[in-house]
Amino acid sequence: MSAWIWGVGTSNFGRQTDRLPAELAWEALVEALADAEVDGVDAAYVGTVFGSLGVAQRALSGVGLSGIPIVTVENACASGSTAVHEAGVAIASGRYERVVALGVEHLTSLFKGPIASDPTDLEQATGLLFPGIYAMSASRYLHEHDVTIEDLAEVAVKNSRHGALNPRAQRRQALTREEVLGSKMIAEPLTLFQCAGLSDAAAAVVLGPRRRSRRDVHLRASALRSGGPWDHASEHVWGFDVVRDTAQDAYAAAGIAPGDADVLEVHDAFTIGEVVTLEALGLVEEGGAPAAVAAGELSLGGTTPVNPSGGLLSRGHPLGATGVAQVAELAWQLRGDAGDRQVEGARIGVLETMGGGTAGLDGNACVVAVLEAG
Amino acid sequence: MSAWIWGVGTSNFGRQTDRLPAELAWEALVEALADAEVDGVDAAYVGTVFGSLGVAQRALSGVGLSGIPIVTVENACASGSTAVHEAGVAIASGRYERVVALGVEHLTSLFKGPIASDPTDLEQATGLLFPGIYAMSASRYLHEHDVTIEDLAEVAVKNSRHGALNPRAQRRQALTREEVLGSKMIAEPLTLFQCAGLSDAAAAVVLGPRRRSRRDVHLRASALRSGGPWDHASEHVWGFDVVRDTAQDAYAAAGIAPGDADVLEVHDAFTIGEVVTLEALGLVEEGGAPAAVAAGELSLGGTTPVNPSGGLLSRGHPLGATGVAQVAELAWQLRGDAGDRQVEGARIGVLETMGGGTAGLDGNACVVAVLEAG
Numbered sequence: 080m081s082a083w084i085w086g087v088g089t090s091n092f093g094r095q096t097d098r099l100p101a102e103l104a105w106e107a108l109v110e111a112l113a114d115a116e117v118d119g120v121d122a123a124y125v126g127t128v129f130g131s132l133g134v135a136q137r138a139l140s141g142v143g144l145s146g147i148p149i150v151t152v153e154n155a156c157a158s159g160s161t162a163v164h165e166a167g168v169a170i171a172s173g174r175y176e177r178v179v180a181l182g183v184e185h186l187t188s189l190f191k192g193p194i195a196s197d198p199t200d201l202e203q204a205t206g207l208l209f210p211g212i213y214a215m216s217a218s219r220y221l222h223e224h225d226v227t228i229e230d231l232a233e234v235a236v237k238n239s240r241h242g243a244l245n246p247r248a249q250r251r252q253a254l255t256r257e258e259v260l261g262s263k264m265i266a267e268p269l270t271l272f273q274c275a276g277l278s279d280a281a282a283a284v285v286l287g288p289r290r291r292s293r294r295d296v297h298l299r300a301s302a303l304r305s306g307g308p309w310d311h312a313s314e315h316v317w318g319f320d321v322v323r324d325t326a327q328d329a330y331a332a333a334g335i336a337p338g339d340a341d342v343l344e345v346h347d348a349f350t351i352g353e354v355v356t357l358e359a360l361g362l363v364e365e366g367g368a369p370a371a372v373a374a375g376e377l378s379l380g381g382t383t384p385v386n387p388s389g390g391l392l393s394r395g396h397p398l399g400a401t402g403v404a405q406v407a408e409l410a411w412q413l414r415g416d417a418g419d420r421q422v423e424g425a426r427i428g429v430l431e432t433m434g435g436g437t438a439g440l441d442g443n444a445c446v447v448a449v450l451e452a453g
Numbered sequence: 454m455s456a457w458i459w460g461v462g463t464s465n466f467g468r469q470t471d472r473l474p475a476e477l478a479w480e481a482l483v484e485a486l487a488d489a490e491v492d493g494v495d496a497a498y499v500g501t502v503f504g505s506l507g508v509a510q511r512a513l514s515g516v517g518l519s520g521i522p523i524v525t526v527e528n529a530c531a532s533g534s535t536a537v538h539e540a541g542v543a544i545a546s547g548r549y550e551r552v553v554a555l556g557v558e559h560l561t562s563l564f565k566g567p568i569a570s571d572p573t574d575l576e577q578a579t580g581l582l583f584p585g586i587y588a589m590s591a592s593r594y595l596h597e598h599d600v601t602i603e604d605l606a607e608v609a610v611k612n613s614r615h616g617a618l619n620p621r622a623q624r625r626q627a628l629t630r631e632e633v634l635g636s637k638m639i640a641e642p643l644t645l646f647q648c649a650g651l652s653d654a655a656a657a658v659v660l661g662p663r664r665r666s667r668r669d670v671h672l673r674a675s676a677l678r679s680g681g682p683w684d685h686a687s688e689h690v691w692g693f694d695v696v697r698d699t700a701q702d703a704y705a706a707a708g709i710a711p712g713d714a715d716v717l718e719v720h721d722a723f724t725i726g727e728v729v730t731l732e733a734l735g736l737v738e739e740g741g742a743p744a745a746v747a748a749g750e751l752s753l754g755g756t757t758p759v760n761p762s763g764g765l766l767s768r769g770h771p772l773g774a775t776g777v778a779q780v781a782e783l784a785w786q787l788r789g790d791a792g793d794r795q796v797e798g799a800r801i802g803v804l805e806t807m808g809g810g811t812a813g814l815d816g817n818a819c820v821v822a823v824l825e826a827g
Contacts, residue, residue, distance in 0.1 A: 128506055132529055133574055133811040136679055140814055146681040146698075149818065150535055153525040155506055161524055165539075172546040200507055305510055307520040324520075437507040440514055444523065 082170040084296040086115025087407035089282040092395035093249040100185040103281035104138030115285035121175040122148040126162035126182040127399035155434025160402025160446035164301045170286045182403035183281040202438040214266035216316040217351040228268045230369035232259040234350040242389020244420040249395030273350040278395030282403035293453045296410045301448035302328035306441030322359035325445040333449035337361035341425040344405035346433040347390040387420045405430040413452040426452045456544040458670040460489025461781035463656040466769035467623040474559040477655040478512030489659035495549040496522045500536035500556040501773035529808025534776025534820035538675045544660045556777035557655040576812040588640035590690040591725040602642045604743035606633040608724040616763025618794040623769030647724040652769030656777035667827045670784045675822035676702035680815030696733035699819040707823035711735035715799040718779035720807040721764040761794045779804040787826040800826045
């Protein structure tokens with residue numbers, strides 16, 4: 080796939096109630112354009128879930144990007160990575176020379192508690208919001224495997240250690256297992272620190288069709304799928320199959336095996352999400368992710384660090400910005416620019432984002448991408 | 454551009470408060486898939502402005518379309534035509550064999566009066582909603598040209614005559630000039646019947662990479678732009694320049710001149726919108742659209758019928774569905790399937806959709822496409 084990441088940028092992540100969505104986007108865009116050393120782009124794809132009409136145009140025109148094709152895309156929590164996917168395909172197909180993928184979300188101005196997707200979603204109307212869906216996955220997972228809630232909590236412990244090293248993260252406190260398990264119960268068995276919080280942020284990635292220098296990062300492949308039919312009688316927990324299938328698409332396109340990844344950014348909106356994802360990605364066998372976490376293999380300094388940014392749990396999860404921020408983190412890692420949280424010698428990075436939501440489907444969308452150092 | 458329209462479908466248009474957005478989408482999808490004689494598609498682009506998270510997946514999975522790449526796109530009133538544009542490009546670039554573009558919107562469940570784009574839009578916060586923006590365009594246009602409000606009202610009269618022939622239209626009453634001008638004042642000088650009403654509907658188009666029979670309609674070209682900077686000191690009224698520039702892109706790609714169009718579906722969200730658009734498209738000279746309307750040139754039976762469907766004013770304007778419905782109308786016209794509102798011998802159709810919204814920009818988005826009979 081002939082698409083290269085020329086530049087990346089993000090705002091800070093967190094509750095930023097005094098700032099407009101477009102302001103956060105300007106920060107990310109200015110950084111990404113400067114990083115890419117370009118003064119404009121030929122098209123833009125903008126990921127946002129709840130960002131309202133015009134937020135993309137207001138964000139882009141604020142840094143002088145107007146009069147170009149702009150497409151706002153939504154794919155639940157995978158909106159940002161969908162923007163990157165579409166931008167990458169647009170570059171690879173020769174449509175454009177320079178494309179920016181922007182992600183932006185301002186959740187704290189819209190929600191106080193769990194986000195709700197759609198009042199016409201009959202399952203959500205019964206109260207089954209995202210924490211409830213993931214809590215059911217966690218309950219089933221703990222039932223089916225020799226794993227305890229203490230083991231799951233270690234995912235939050237690991238990612239909080241990473242997030243403490245990320246100056247732009249929302250939660251910068253390294254948590255103990257006791258702190259994770261002792262935090263407020265959100266949806267049994269998931270406590271507050273096992274759930275990503277409401278976050279405001281933006282992230283931007285500029286892509287081009289060729290490698291200009293060793294700083295450029297190769298987008299070797301990206302794949303997008305929506306979930307197939309799913310119900311409680313399905314073989315795996317919710318979201319497993321769509322991640323597995325999308326990953327297989329991406330691995331095949333990139334010509335890599337799961338074990339080739341040196342660093343991963345994956346969708347840990349809830350601790351159980353990271354566990355299921357790592358198994359669906361083929362990084363560890365089914366039921367094996369908690370043991371790998373416990374052994375330190377997935378921590379910074381381990382064999383295959385996962386979510387060195389702090390992940391959604393600690394960096395934060397501003398829906399539309401998340402996938403783009405994952406790309407930014409991997410770009411920094413693959414360039415060796417990740418500072419205190421650098422994965423030494425990382426050459427191959429994998430990102431996965433899972434957009435949940437619709438009743439009866441195994442997820443609204445999943446994106447898996449493979450990046451390689453230039 | 455190697456993209457062909459294999460099948461089209463729409464729901465009825467109008468206030469459909471007892472129906473969910475997905476139900477309307479199912480009607481459009483079932484009709485389009487049957488019309489295209491396909492039992493599935495490889496990807497979907499879904500245009501909606503206010504449709505909430507999951508509406509695309511719920512709509513598509515309800516007719517058995519899941520597990521594929523699905524991208525929801527938003528571009529204000531041009532969301533549906535953006536979905537068609539992206540679907541067409543995806544087909545033409547060889548990514549997929551069969552792609553569906555779906556548009557869906559359910560405005561009556563969300564709004565009572567004029568739609569509002571974004572509370573962070575400073576102009577809208579002052580009360581300058583879409584009727585106000587178009588009213589200012591109308592005031593300036595009437596000031597600059599030898600045209601009266603009676604002349605503008607004739608656009609609504611024409612489109613209401615067309616809409617009365619369209620069994621799926623929202624407003625099926627042929628209006629007189631007096632009825633148009635005598636309806637409730639919305640934003641001086643625009644009365645109710647010079648404004649598109651709130652509407653609920655869906656539309657779908659299936660595209661493929663080749664002509665299979667004479668029923669297939671060629672998508673010869675489509676172009677997408679966002680507006681450049683605009684303010685009251687600009688040479689033209691709001692929205693003129695972006696339509697002109699996008700049209701020039703589309704004409705150049707299709708190798709046609711404006712006068713080659715036999716039938717047009719254009720963005721008459723307000724009467725002044727159609728007038729400005731026709732001039733920006735180059736169909737008539739600046740200031741000349743009202744005279745062309747008065748002469749009957751743009752009516753069914755005239756030289757170049759515009760909005761034979763009834764347009765946004767009479768068929769209705771369910772934002773995300775509008776652009777897709779324009780494609781459906783042109784496909785019916787170019788196949789000779791348009792019944793009582795058939796434009797005899799139509800070979801070339803042009804559609805234009807203009808998505809307004811953001812302060813300081815000449816429109817959030819514009820799409821112009823050129824279609825040709827197979």
